[in-house]
Amino acid sequence: MPLPAIILDAQGRIAAMNDLAEAFLNISCRSSLGLAIEGADMLKRLRVVPPLATLVERVASGHDALHRAGIRFEIGDRSGGHSDRIATVHAGPAPSPAGGTVLMIAPDGGGGWLGQGQAARSAARSAIGMSEMLAHEIRNPLAGIRGAAQLIGMNLRPEDRDLADLIVAESRRIVDLLDQVERFGDSSAPRLAPFNLHDVLERVRRSALLGFGEGVRIVPDYDPSLPPALIDADQMVQVFLNLVKNAAEAIRRAGDEPGTIRIRTCYDGALRLAPSPAEPQGRSLPLQVEIEDDGPGIPGPIVEQVFEPFVSGRENGTGLGLALVSKIVTDHGAWIALETRPGRTVFRISLPKA
Known part of the structure; x- marks a missing residue:
């Protein structure tokens, strides 16, 4: 059913x-x-x-x-x-x-678990084709604009140099955006191997505490009995970093009080993807990782499109972080789901065991 x-x-x-x-x-x-x-x-x-x-x-x-x-x-x-x-x-x-x-x-969709299904997969595939075009067509002329602005700035009076510096800074920001978009163009399969999920999550947690997670409580809640997962560890680090960073930014926007991000793992042997021609019995995804925060939740108008490219709930957001997460999770044959309401947002990623 x-x-x-x-x-x-x-x-x-x-x-x-x-x-x-x-x-x-x-x-x-x-x-x-x-x-x-x-x-x-x-x-x-x-x-x-x-x-x-x-x-x-x-x-x-x-x-x-x-x-x-x-x-x-x-x-x-x-x-x-x-x-x-x-x-x-x-x-x-x-x-x-x-x-x-x-x-x-x-x-x-707005009140319960919102799963990443065929729509998110289709959006990720569309973003792959778009990224190749954008990177090729925009990066070269952008380098020329930035170089010209730097040369012009050298010959301007100090009081006029700010405008040239603004052009250079905005050009760099566009390059950073292109770098994010270009990652969608990597169609190579993940390098799957057995990994301890907690080693990956601790790497993410330590990186967050030393950087964007300063002033936020990041609480580990691990099930030590979990078997190894079948993942590309580097790609999953990127997935969890994106989710923890989004949670930290949401908490900061909510107010001055320090918020809490909880990283939870557990085993759920009942979770299985629907059967397919390649896997007639369905795909078992028993290893669960939940990234939970006590921020304001995702705005209702966009909650059903959060995994699509260029959909963002924050000012100046690129809307690429969760789309990239969706692509990586899909490439792993795994599943991501979302539950959100004011005061509690949970992203749950379900992974296969090795």
Whole structure:
């Protein structure tokens, strides 16, 4: 099924759920079987507002199919807190002589986990072709403009030299932008090898603390039992650096109080990409890395386009950082997802183990 799906028996107890439902609700099917989805045993892990009982009762009383939008799933986490995910729930009778209900959950992009799928892959491929053209067509004349401005500045009076210096500075800024765009043109496959994810993340954390992360709390929360990941370590350093840098900048824009970035790792054996001709059983992505910050969140109008090139939520942003992240993650056969709301933004990257 392309959506999270749950089967309830005639008494409203969980009889089955698919992998997407486990990921969306942050609960495992094995630990939930036989429990009422809105019973007391589930309250610490899941609360549904408004309750689904009325919807389930109407299906049980003979309605073929019903749906309700704006359902809020309050989902518990390991720290004792919870996150909210908004969805539309479709309910219909289960194909069983004993009765029951099938629930299909259609997450709203702005309120729940937003996954990087075919649209992001297509955007990354478009950016690759665009980058080759831009780098070739702009870099050469730009070098001439910068050189001419430097020569002109040498012959100007000191009070007029600022304008020439401005041309040189802006030309350098454009060159830096082109360097970022040009990285999309690298179509070589990642050099995959077994690596300890925590070695990569510690390299990122130390670099951040010595540079752009000054004044921000960067807290590691690692699962030491993780097996090695199958990654290109240098490319993944770039991915995590981009995400941590974005988080640090978002926190600074939110106010003067020092914010917190949490780098979390965990193992989730249920997460698997959909089957494909190359991998009929699907691709297992059990190694999870989450970059979480307590900043203001990503603006609603752009949240569904954040992985596309030139989409940015900050002034003077290039909009290339997350597009490059999307490209690298896609090249790894991995997955990136986003959950954002004021006070909590999480990027989760799911990777294969070696």
